[in-house]
Amino acid sequence: MRRRTGPPTGRFRTACAALVLGTALLAPLPQSVVAAAGLDSGSDHCLSQGRSQCADILPPGQNGNATLADILLHQVLGTRPAHSSDQLARYDSLVGGHGGLTDAGLTDFFNDASFGVPADQVESVATPRPDVTITRDKKTGVPHVKGTTRYGTEFGAGYAAAQDRLWMMDLFRHIGRGELTSFAGGALANQGLEQQFWPQAPYTEADYEAQIARIRSTEGARGEQAMADAQAYVDGINAYRQQAKDGRYFPGEYVLTGHIDSITNVGEIRPFKLTDLIAIASVVGGQFGGGGGGEVQAALSLLAAQQKYGVVEGTAVWESFRQRNDPEAVLTVYDGTSFPYAEKPANPRGTALPDPGSVRAEQLVYDRTGSAGTGAKDPVRAPQRVRPAQGMFDDGVLPPGSLDLKRGMSNALLVSGAHTASGNPVAVFGPQTGYFAPQLLMLQELQGPGISARGVSFAGVGMYVQMGRGQDYAWSATSAAQDLTDTYAIELCQDDTHYLYRGVCTPMEKLEKRNAWKPTVADGTAEGSYRMQVWRTHYGIVTHRATVGGKPVAYTTLRTTYRHEADSIIGFQMLNDPSHVTDAASFQQAVHHIDYAFNWFYADSRTAAYYNSGMNPVRAAGVDPALPVRAERAYEWQDFDPAANTAAYTPFAQHPRSIGQDYYISWNNRQAKDYNTAGFGFGAVHRGDLLDERVARLVADGGVTRASLTRAMAEAGVTDLRGEQLLPELLAVVRSMPVADPQLNAAVQKLDAWRAAGAQRKETSPGSHAYAHAEAIRIMDAWWPLLVEAEFRPGLGDELYGALTASLAVDESPAANHGPTGAHGGSAFQNGWWGLADKDLRQVLGRPVAGRLARPYCGGGVLSACREALLTTLGQAVAKPANQVYPGDESCAAGDQWCTDAIVHRALGGITHPAVHWQNRPTYQQVVEFPTHR
Template sequence: MRRSTALVFVSFIAASTAHAQVDAAETVTIYRDGFGVPHVQAETSDAVMFGAGYAIAQDRLATMELARHNTQGRRAELLGASAIEMDKVMRGRKLSDAVLMQRYRALAPEHRKMIQAMVDGINKRVDEVNADPGRLTPLEFLRWGIKPTRWSLVEYLALITAAPLGRDTYEIRNLEFLKEMTDRYGREKAWQIFNDVVPISDPDSPTTIPAGDDLAPARPTPVPVLAPAQLPSSSVTSAAMQTAPIEPVKGASRCMVIGPEKSASGKVLMLEATADGPEIHLHGGGFDNAGFGSTGWGVPTMGRGAQHGWLLVSGSSEAGTVFAEKLNPRNRYEYWHKGAWRKMERRTETFKVKDAAPVTHEVAWTIHGPVIAWNTESDTAYSQQMGVHGRELDTWVAFAEMGRAKSLAEFKEKGVDRLGWNLGACYGGEDGTIAYFEAGALPKKAAGVDPRLPTPGTGEYEWTGFLTPDEKPHMVNPRQGYLFSWNSKATGWSQEGDNARIGATFRTWLGDRLAKAGQSLTLLDMREFNGQIFNALGAVDRNQAAPDFFAPYFRAAIAASDDPEVKRAGEYMLSFNGLYQDRDGDHRYDNPGLTLYRAWLEIAPRALFGEDMGDWWKKIDADRYLTYQSSLLLRAFQGDTAGAPLAVDYFNGRDRTAVMIDTIKTTIAEIKGRFPGKDMAEWKQPIFWKYFDASLETPDRPQMAEDAPERRLSAVLRLGPTMAPHNGGESWVGLMEIGRDRRALYSVVDAGGQNLFIDPDGKGNPHLTDQTMMHETNELKKISLAPDEIRRTAASSFTLEYRPRAR
């Protein structure tokens, strides 16, 4: 009797489970517009994410595969020995599968379902590709010699936790500089030069939040404090260290938000330019937002929401610390912490390398984080502690909730306050509210140490906690009526000198001027602003600044010099407005003052600082994203009028105007050799080019020094443009007017198009490069959020069936 009852009960449960699974099946519809942008619609949030995973895998499966190998520290398997050093960095910082799953299980059930559904959607597409490989396999897989494989959950979790790795590691480079100056001059003058070149806080640095608008309580402005344990040791040598990430972390994002009082329509206007990634519109399960997202993320990281627009920039706050670990002289894998020797966690990683033998590498962690550099001569290891540690998955959740927010309060509490990474969040609401939040896990660092240098890891200088949401810089409705941020310093008390390198000439100069002067602005005005900011080259040459910063000193040289060439060169430089423009289409920038000024920005600091510090005025920033040379140069010429006057007289008693004249003469002599026999009016710099195929680069068509060719497969195969005149801009551009009757996003992507698929026969798709030249000419497409318009204008539609996993 009991057995029969049990069988009936089991049969009932099985039938009920099967019935529940059938009932749980959902329809997911994907509409694609004329540019291939997917509009994913479903009833529940996990069904929407299933469709998102599928759609993005359709568009960029090969890009996702490269990202998977990158975050796993396995790029060398595809690219060969050239990728091995970055693989070592990534493998050393990668969280274990067990830790990733621990983070995942700590999420709310809905967010876990959304992430798992995203993976399931990706895998549905992978299965389709493998079922029809001759037609659906992206060509890159054939060139790599691999087949598409399904994604595991932990591989996807690794993908979305990897982005902040490698930030804030310049304390070691700063220490090298201080050490060399100490060897040369002794402690006192070395310390003066160090503070001049690497200021802990430059009061002339522009800030995202104007003085008086920060709603966070004021904190003390940082001041230099050198702990005895941080003094340079004679055994510190650059050869013994890895001083910075193998590939500098890029932080290209900028946002401009115009408040209603400066807008012609009385509605908020928003402009963003940032890194590349696919676009998507999600509808259902609380979502109704469209925008840009990193490849494979699914949720837009910024864009147009149900009642708001939101944009993000990489923050420049101090979100981490490099600790100098004191090693046991008898065992390099033991370090002293709080009165005892502790053993490092260690493992040996093996790397497969395409067309080469495997490589092994040892990974070590201390209580603070991964060891990023060794100096065994001084029994020191350097480990990196990041504030985001323990909150790696929170950022994905925050992106989802910022897009789903139905009010400013929800945007902040469910989204911004959840961010683990240091990001700046820009907000504009349909009610006219504009706001900015400096977000992320921002540690409170110990007193008594200089944060620009490695912090002793012996236990006396540990973090004391994290800033609360109310303690982080933030503002709502600034009095100036706009906000502009470009990886900027958030507020006056924000630290500089390690991750941040700002100064008076920082690249926000043009955007701030345009926004401040603008009145009755329209979307067309904002697009024009974007074009001008592109042309100022701040995205690809962070040392550039308008010549008018130096105008008083150029004018003094013009007035004092009896050399007509100096006068003429000075006038030309003053006539250059800071924009790299070729209006007559002759492939040369219009103003010879541009040519002179670019050369002068290299010659003047070399002449001024070279005698005292060699090439450290530039070397200190050699692999940083944000650089400081032009701000340092300006402070030198400003003298006592600078917000932070230099402690050392780098003019060595010489008259400032005489030095300016000499640097202009040197500039003229150098440029004459580039334009033999030509009048100064013809000294026009050839325009810079953006190469999509590196093999086409030629000396007569220069490219920006920091702008490596993209090596797009579409260009290599001649399926689209191979090169273009460089507009100076970032990859993705988004523009919005935040009104209930204006629910759309205007955007363009620089990767070429939405869909990067090239089939096994080397044939592209209609959206492979359909936005490349649009980007170069600052043209934007429309992504509508209106359901009727989406259906009416759809170029295609597709239906999927989604079955949630049984729980």
């Protein structure tokens, strides 16, 4: 039985500090052991004249574990454990320092990413087994794991991961299993996370075991090795887990959530097992590497268009907003090579649009008693989005919605050697996984038999480096958006829990997860419980009920990676194997083994390359993947077998790929000609344009360097997409006649001056916490949602406008409290009506438009009427005070523009960090240029 702990007293805090800090000290190791921890520099081909040309950074810091004493001291004195926040200021400083950046100056903003640790930079060395050493450097505390055996290397990786992220790994295995509230308390935030993640992958223990068995049985020697590596990794986690528990230097959150008694040390940190890794992988892969879904909402917006305009014209209107295969969209492979996928069929078959008004979301939550702060019963029908909070000590372990990152945010910039100063390719790239404390990713170096890499891995599944560098190559990824997920309409028979499967009335499988919690120090909620329930079918999980042609149906969601959460381990194993990845072609073959939807980028001393991975299903002829389809054999994926959810997948040659293109950019934009994305918003204006235009200019000038490419990234990262890409058209409409109103004319001049200066959201000087052109930015933030509504709503009508905005949000500025990460999430301008407004305004202005909207909207297509609508809303924006544009939240006072934009690391535990300047930038980032190759 866990003992409940009360709020710590001052005397108790002092005693805990002495106890925990005392037991956490480790004796120094002999210098001979320290010297043995390095790596032969001859294996590192990123060195040039003794200096590294590989650099990286990952804020806020490497150390993500804090003892109870650390947490209490942080609360009282504001101190933080060593290496928990030492990367944040350097990451932040690039905003003000990128202007005059040189290659030599990169070390002011990035860490040396060389292999090994020089003897004079060794901070500590641990030997958890005789066949492995874990060396940490003084500057960052990053673990450099060197094993003499394969098992020892992987054991060390798990041990180091637990040293840095034990509490967070425990959180994520419980999130994946739908057991967070039972583990961390009943705050609504925790309940929301369970309800967000568990229905996507509601696995039983047998389901987890089956995935492990499948890898062993179907992937040959690599599959056996992968599972052996994973077991060694788990063994390392458990070794540290037990040592930390016995030595009383375990994360303090275990005390604050009632798992361990702070006085007696009674309690348990539950051992990890292989199936926990699958649970963590289901969270990570589903959020960052999924693709598709949303077909029911798409169907509702299509129905609304057809009801307003009729079937033929309504469908044309909807397609123009859907922007499939838009000819003006920015592409990663821009040379015209076609990779047809998920295209709109000429004559769709099997589409299952719901009857108007019949759709209802499937009930998820039942039997809830208690809630945050009350003991009242509170039944709900669907998980509710709650405004993000700031950490576990206020509203739960994780802010609700803070992991809703499906749209992706990473970016990549690569230039081939023909256009660089050195003649070697240059790359600046990294994943954007949100800002958390501790970070979801952790840095590590792994050196052992068959493994040689440094970079980041998601904590808890870090048996291999997932993005980083090898001996003479580097790689990274951005989330892609091709369609791996389909929605099926299954016809019901007998009752609501039976359906027709290939002509046979078949029972649905009911999966349940029951959670109960008691009050904890961390959240203060009342005792309570509730039950989650989903129905699983051969076509996936039931998400909605409706009628189609008067017959009752259930809509289900099926993704190709369901039941295959860990299969991608083979691709990551290959990426870490220097004997496998020897050039761009072998790299492409490695990432082809990764099943999730990612864009992969590669650079060595000779070439840059790209490949789009994912289990792309081969659909039946005539099926439209953008809409629900009837669950009949004629419309299933080819070779579909529901037992293990397998099917036929598009082969290597049909995936977008390229080697040696002049340059590559990606900011989660479309991949290539005819390769269709799974959703709205990939049109004429996309934030990828911010990178594409800048890198194209660099390539045209020639002599690209690491510094110049980093400057291009950093400049794009503080640029307002609307100001750079939309203001020219907006001002052209407004100035089609002189602006007579003095107040409006002054606003127009401020906006134009901001545009001319680069449309950046940047401080007047570092640390001022005040933007240059602050008034123009305030006007744009207030104006954009008003002008979009005035531009489109009159023509579309209330119902269709509402349905389309449900499919694609109007705005995602840094100040918006919505979008993938909510407020203070860093990433911005991924989702919005940028391209729609751009096409419509150019059409009104009489300018060329490829792939125009089916109808004009602003002012009904009349320039003078459009101008009047824009000026009216501009006046409303000018009059809107700052405290309404920036209403304030837990982190910021109302009206504080800089703070509203600022990045706030969301606390996953007891340590928090100061807000930093907004920048639209990867969380982990590499800057690399290899001068030599094996």
